[in-house]
Amino acid sequence: MDMRVSLVPGVLELKNPVLSAAGTFGSGLEYRPYGDLASLGGIITNGITLHPRAGSPMPRITATPSGLLSSVGVQNDGVEHFVDRVLPLLPWGEVPIIPNISASHVDDFGELAARLAAEEGVAALEVNLSCRNANRSGQRFCQNPVTAARAVSAVKRAAGGKPVIAKLSPQTMDIVEVARAVEASGADAISCIGKVEGLMVDVKERRAKLGNITGGMSGPAMKPLALHCVWQIAQVVNIPIIGVGGVCSALDVLEFILVGAHAVGVGSASFSDPETIFRIARELPALCAEYGIDDLNAFRGSMGR
Numbered sequence: 001m002d003m004r005v006s007l008v009p010g011v012l013e014l015k016n017p018v019l020s021a022a023g024t025f026g027s028g029l030e031y032r033p034y035g036d037l038a039s040l041g042g043i044i045t046n047g048i049t050l051h052p053r054a055g056s057p058m059p060r061i062t063a064t065p066s067g068l069l070s071s072v073g074v075q076n077d078g079v080e081h082f083v084d085r086v087l088p089l090l091p092w093g094e095v096p097i098i099p100n101i102s103a104s105h106v107d108d109f110g111e112l113a114a115r116l117a118a119e120e121g122v123a124a125l126e127v128n129l130s131c132r133n134a135n136r137s138g139q140r141f142c143q144n145p146v147t148a149a150r151a152v153s154a155v156k157r158a159a160g161g162k163p164v165i166a167k168l169s170p171q172t173m174d175i176v177e178v179a180r181a182v183e184a185s186g187a188d189a190i191s192c193i194g195k196v197e198g199l200m201v202d203v204k205e206r207r208a209k210l211g212n213i214t215g216g217m218s219g220p221a222m223k224p225l226a227l228h229c230v231w232q233i234a235q236v237v238n239i240p241i242i243g244v245g246g247v248c249s250a251l252d253v254l255e256f257i258l259v260g261a262h263a264v265g266v267g268s269a270s271f272s273d274p275e276t277i278f279r280i281a282r283e284l285p286a287l288c289a290e291y292g293i294d295d296l297n298a299f300r301g302s303m304g305r
């Protein structure tokens with residue numbers, strides 16, 4: 001069965017709807033021992049910033065009853081390192097490489113976008129709108145439709161025609177309004193959702209389990225929240241949605257497509273078993289056949305009441 005998905009017709013075409021979710025698949029290179037990167041629909045990389053970042057204090061990750069709580073703090077070696085040392089090693093001719101970009105100023109988003117979009121190996125950019133905005137006392141860009149739209153506009157202006165994907169979080173008054181705002185400001189697609197802030201504590205030690213104290217929740221507990229966000233947003237925007245949150249199986253992929261997603265991101269599941277994402281991409285065609293789905297485009301958003 002034809003698994004191809006068109007995110008931006010003629011510009012961002014995926015061979016299947018299974019992408020890695022930002023920050024959970026390294027740059028992609030780290031997962032080469034576990035499967036063929038080119039068998040995936042796309043690779044959304046770890047968060048990239050203009051300058052190297054040391055990240056959050058340890059420990060950075062802890063288990064929750066149904067997933068993970070993490071605070072990595074966008075540890076990375078900066079955009080120049082990515083462009084010079086990482087991108088050339090990725091199979092960008094065979095699978096779309098989509099850097100996830102993080103910044104705390106709108107201008108930095110623009111600068112990052114310009115630097116990355118100039119590279120032939122970059123297929124599109126994903127804007128991490130969960131970043132804190134230094135000009136709004138640390139409020140996250142995605143918390144407010146106006147700041148989310150400003151960040152996306154800056155990236156779009158600098159991206160030289162490369163598609164821009166806005167990554168939304170439910171940590172806002174109204175994610176649907178934020179979705180409308182990023183669409184109006186030029187986003188070519190939306191991915192949702194990012195992590196949701198949480199806290200895990202250790203009573204014996206009387207301290208937080210993460211070095212940063214708080215972190216972001218991810219994993220299976222997120223799936224109902226993510227499905228709800230995708231479903232709501234799909235009804236009001238005309239751009240494609242990449243559903244992210246708790247995807248662990250090919251059936252989860254179909255659930256997201258049923259509520260209106262074009263594609264999905266596999267996140268925390270890659271930590272528990274690094275082969276998961278490859279298995280999901282491999283198993284999807286047979287699962288579609290089992291459920292009598294012969295056209296993903298017709299199946300998308302077909303949930304009845």
Ligand SMILES: Cc1cc2nc3c(=O)[nH]c(=O)nc-3n(C[C@H](O)[C@H](O)[C@H](O)COP(=O)(O)O)c2cc1C
Binds near residue numbers: 102218244269
């Ligand atoms: C350790 C870790 C690091 C992450 N880093 C980023 C990041 O840099 N940028 C981003 O947009 N999302 C980041 N995310 C969020 C994921 O891309 C995804 O939206 C979230 O984990 C929900 O998906 P999941 O339940 O499948 O993990 C990170 C998630 C985890 C667990």
